[in-house]
Amino acid sequence: MSHSTPSVRRLTVAQALVRFLSAQYTERDGVRRRLIAGTWGIFGHGNVAGLGQALLEAGEDTMPFHQGRNEQAMVHAAVGYARQLNRLSAQAVTTSIGPGATNLVTGAALATINRLPVLLLPGDYFATRAADPLLQQLEHPSEADVSVNDTLRPVSRYFDRITRPEMLIPSALNAVRVLTDPAETGAVTLALPQDVQAEAFDWPEEFFAERVWPVRRPAPDPLELAEAVRAIRAAERPLIVAGGGVHHSEAEEALEALVDATGIPVASTQAGKGSLRHDHPADLGGIGHTGTAVCDDLARTADLVIGVGTRYSDFTTASGTLFQNPDVRFLNLNITAFDAHKLAARTLVADARTGLTALARELDGHRVDKAYEAEYRAGKERWERVVEAAFRADDDSAVPTQTQVLGALDAVVGDDDVVINAAGSLPGDLHKLWRARSPRQYHLEYGYSCMGYEIPAGIGVQQAAPGTPVWSLVGDGTYLMMPTEIVTAVQEGLPVNLVLLQNHGYASIGGLSEETGGERFGTAYRYRAADGTFTGAPLPVDLAANAASLGMDVLRAKTVGELRAALAEARASDRPTCVYVETDPAPSAPPAEAWWDVPVAEVASRDAAVRARERYDRHTAARRRHL
Ligand SMILES: Cc1ncc(C[n+]2csc(CCOP(=O)(O)OP(=O)(O)O)c2C)c(N)n1
Numbered sequence: 001m002s003h004s005t006p007s008v009r010r011l012t013v014a015q016a017l018v019r020f021l022s023a024q025y026t027e028r029d030g031v032r033r034r035l036i037a038g039t040w041g042i043f044g045h046g047n048v049a050g051l052g053q054a055l056l057e058a059g060e061d062t063m064p065f066h067q068g069r070n071e072q073a074m075v076h077a078a079v080g081y082a083r084q085l086n087r088l089s090a091q092a093v094t095t096s097i098g099p100g101a102t103n104l105v106t107g108a109a110l111a112t113i114n115r116l117p118v119l120l121l122p123g124d125y126f127a128t129r130a131a132d133p134l135l136q137q138l139e140h141p142s143e144a145d146v147s148v149n150d151t152l153r154p155v156s157r158y159f160d161r162i163t164r165p166e167m168l169i170p171s172a173l174n175a176v177r178v179l180t181d182p183a184e185t186g187a188v189t190l191a192l193p194q195d196v197q198a199e200a201f202d203w204p205e206e207f208f209a210e211r212v213w214p215v216r217r218p219a220p221d222p223l224e225l226a227e228a229v230r231a232i233r234a235a236e237r238p239l240i241v242a243g244g245g246v247h248h249s250e251a252e253e254a255l256e257a258l259v260d261a262t263g264i265p266v267a268s269t270q271a272g273k274g275s276l277r278h279d280h281p282a283d284l285g286g287i288g289h290t291g292t293a294v295c296d297d298l299a300r301t302a303d304l305v306i307g308v309g310t311r312y313s314d315f316t317t318a319s320g321t322l323f324q325n326p327d328v329r330f331l332n333l334n335i336t337a338f339d340a341h342k343l344a345a346r347t348l349v350a351d352a353r354t355g356l357t358a359l360a361r362e363l364d365g366h367r368v369d370k371a372y373e374a375e376y377r378a379g380k381e382r383w384e385r386v387v388e389a390a391f392r393a394d395d396d397s398a399v400p401t402q403t404q405v406l407g408a409l410d411a412v413v414g415d416d417d418v419v420i421n422a423a424g425s426l427p428g429d430l431h432k433l434w435r436a437r438s439p440r441q442y443h444l445e446y447g448y449s450c451m452g453y454e455i456p457a458g459i460g461v462q463q464a465a466p467g468t469p470v471w472s473l474v475g476d477g478t479y480l481m482m483p484t485e486i487v488t489a490v491q492e493g494l495p496v497n498l499v500l501l502q503n504h505g506y507a508s509i510g511g512l513s514e515e516t517g518g519e520r521f522g523t524a525y526r527y528r529a530a531d532g533t534f535t536g537a538p539l540p541v542d543l544a545a546n547a548a549s550l551g552m553d554v555l556r557a558k559t560v561g562e563l564r565a566a567l568a569e570a571r572a573s574d575r576p577t578c579v580y581v582e583t584d585p586a587p588s589a590p591p592a593e594a595w596w597d598v599p600v601a602e603v604a605s606r607d608a609a610v611r612a613r614e615r616y617d618r619h620t621a622a623r624r625r626h627l
């Protein structure tokens with residue numbers, strides 16, 4: 001008997017990884033896409049000679065390379081990219097060892113919490129330990145195999161350290177399995193000791209063959225489906241809570257078909273907003289602490305809450321105080337059993353689109369009561385007047401309020417423009433007021449609500465959807481946290497629009513501090529006054545000049561009229577453009593319709609905290625446990 005020698009290819013570990021990644025594809029609904037469409041990188045020792053050399057050798061056609069300025073920001077860009085493409089394509093991020101690697105931690109947590117895929121490739125210390133301790137190495141006196149990259153374990157959905165070349169084969173396959181798994185996906189980390197990256201190995205040729213990973217759409221179990229249908233038919237006041245899973249699954253049309261047939265209204269979380277167009281008669285807007293009056297009133301009286309692709313964060317449930325009907329029950333359609341079981345719900349573990357389609361089929365002929373429909377339609381109309389009042393600006397020469405800025409933006413965007421935001425007072429205003437006109441328009445990162453997501457995410461969205469107008473909305477605090485990737489947008493010629501709202505500090509946290517007895521302590525950007533507090537004059541900081549210095553075109557808008565003109569000019573421009581506006585600090589958004597639990601000091605010597613604690617105790621008394 002003769003054995004043929006399997007064909008092998010001699011490459012370094014880094015070269016093999018790049019070649020392997022370039023051959024992985026996803027497929028869903030007959031559409032095939034590159035899984036890892038490009039690699040972000042910042043080089044230092046730990047990746048410069050390994051992955052850096054491998055990327056150079058592979059070339060742009062095999063693995064496009066993007067140069068970032070900050071490792072966390074590179075992850076934000078990759079997350080924006082993956083979200084825009086409904087998780088069917090992702091990007092990798094390579095870093096040096098030490099600080100380059102640990103700068104990934106925040107981005108990794110953001111990706112994992114939002115269930116968005118990103119492949120992290122931090123360099124690591126020598127596997128051979130030939131040169132320990134090297135520059136930037138943490139020496140752990142009693143655990144020799146610990147490196148700073150271990151900080152990535154709790155924020156990664158898959159983690160491995162490749163200490164021998166052949167380990168790459170099972171690990172790379174597992175990394176791709178997790179990245180393409182709709183229930184498990186998130187940050188995936190392959191830590192790569194720098195000596196191993198450069199080491200050669202004879203790889204079996206099959207490792208580099210093209211592989212297509214189906215992104216599955218599991219169908220509901222017949223028993224669970226029958227129970228779900230029974231529950232919906234029996235409900236008098238059903239309410240759908242649409243979460244991010246509706247978008248990830250591209251289930252918007254299936255949701256609309258179900259809603260059109262049954263008349264069940266839809267409330268949405270930050271991640272789910274845009275599941276229906278804002279002008280659909282059953283779209284009631286946001287739910288929870290930052291929700292609309294009509295949604296929150298319905299949530300208080302609903303007898304069946306149907307969660308679709310939602311994690312039920314504290315903002316959605318008003319920290320456990322929102323769903324007040326004593327007979328309320330939950331039914332959760334979710335691809336992740338972990339989420340489906342929340343709030344002691346009836347479960348429907350399935351892909352959102354498949355599950356909604358099955359429900360529509362089984363509910364044929366069922367429709368909610370006419371009076372219920374009339375009730376929520378009237379509530380929707382009332383809320384529309386609230387939005388109009390918040391957006392309206394009659395005096396063109398006045399300094400705009402924050403909600404008037406949103407109104408001006410609403411007037412200038414097209415249906416497919418993407419509006420990106422993550423933290424500050426804007427997420428609440430947007431959740432209450434924004435009129436989403438297409439499924440991808442409302443891009444709020446509110447799983448991690450990470451200041452600094454907005455600008456790099458704008459780059460990722462434009463890489464995913466070239467030519468789409470993108471608006472990164474940032475407060476002054478957020479801008480100062482991470483303006484770095486402006487340089488990357490300039491370098492890549494991506495016309496990201498930045499709307500920069502100056503209000504001299506943290507309006508959001510200032511307001512929260514006031515409500516919770518903190519008296520706005522440490523939340524304004526002001527000079528230190530004679531008494532040592534930060535209550536002096538605002539700082540003479542020119543953020544518009546800063547954006548210009550990084551290469552953006554900058555338009556300063558002092559009035560409502562100038563703002564309208566600047567937004568239109570920015571949208572028409574093919575260069576990255578910043579619209580800078582100082583806002584009127586008077587609160588302009590409608591007040592919260594539901595609570596959010598931020599614990600207040602139980603004992604305090606200052607009056608503000610004592611009074612805040614009294615309010616706090618009244619709110620906590622309304623908390624319900626759903627069992
Ligand atoms: C990285 C990060 N650090 C801290 C926070 C907590 N935080 C939430 S909003 C906020 C202030 C945001 O200020 P700014 O961007 O100026 O928006 P404004 O509140 O003024 O609307 C802070 C510090 C956060 N969300 N993310």
Ligand SMILES: [Mg+2]
Nearest residue numbers: 475476477505
């Ligand atoms: Mg601010």
